[in-house]
Amino acid sequence: MIDAGLSMFSKHLQGIPLEQAAGWVREIGITSLDLTVRRGGHVEPERVEEDLPRVAEQLTAAGLRIAMITTEICDVNEPATESILKTAAALGISHYKVGYFRYAGFGTLRAQRAEVAAKLKELGDLSVSLGVVGGYHNHSDDFFGANLADLDDALQYVDPRGIGVYFDPAHATIEGGSRGWLMALDRIAPRLVMLAVKDFRWVEGKHRSGGGRRHSAEWCPLAEGNTPWPEVLTVLKQANFNGPISFHSEYQGKNSFRNLSVPEVVQQTAADIRRYRDWLAAD
Helix, strand or coil, rough: CCCCCEEEEEEHHHCCCCHHHHHHHCCCCCCEEEECCCCCCCCCCHHHHHHHHHHHHHHHHHHEEEEEEECCCCCCCCCCCCHHHHHHCCCCCCCECCCCCEEEECCCHHHHHHHHHHHHHHHHHHHHHHEEEEEEEEEECCCCCCCHHHHHCCCCCCCCCCEEEEEEEEHHHHHHHHCCCHHHHHHHHHEEEEECCCEEEEEEEECCCCCEEHHHHHHHCCCCCCHHHHHHHHHHCCCCCCCCCEEEECCCCCCCCCCCCCHHHHHHHHHHHHHHHHHHHHC
């Protein structure tokens, strides 16, 4: 069911007392959060054993649960990896977002595929042993997995019970153009474990980190952008996707169509959810 368990990404609720933010989220019909457990997030990795249970208790009292956590975990040997996953599992949080690997530049991709595959295999084995599943998010630009074929290759020998794909149709459309996103989804569909919901539109003249002026992606409300969401949802139904769904609500900062306040972000998320459900009902 791709209308079950809708969550809101907690990144854009930071800076507001958690109980207050939770109340706003409940008012728009959201009953779970995608909670940041990373540097600068709602829970700092080195304090996960103390703070994640406390935050989970606060959210439960406010009528919310934690559906998934967003982490920076890339390696089983990182100091906080095992404590984050063990603590999440003990709290009944079954899904987590894996951290990113940056593309190292031309001529490195073949070797990087092998390196990422080895790290994800170890992480997948640990995840299976703890009863959790990680999702690798396909982020556009200079991130490994922007081309989902590379991610599919790296996951080839990874236990699918431990690591899968956290599919982001907006980022897939940025990299995949008119039909590339569909071919990518066709390839990775058996490994789908989570879904990110947001939209973008192309704008001219914004500066990018690489320098110069060029067409760039700007986050915008659903249905005002280039992501073919109605078709995406049709294909996800065909693929029997039923994992956690996180509304990313990327409506703050220079890459947003407007820099919204937290209450405005929540209200825009409510509008996005209505649009999303309209598409589902029309399919």
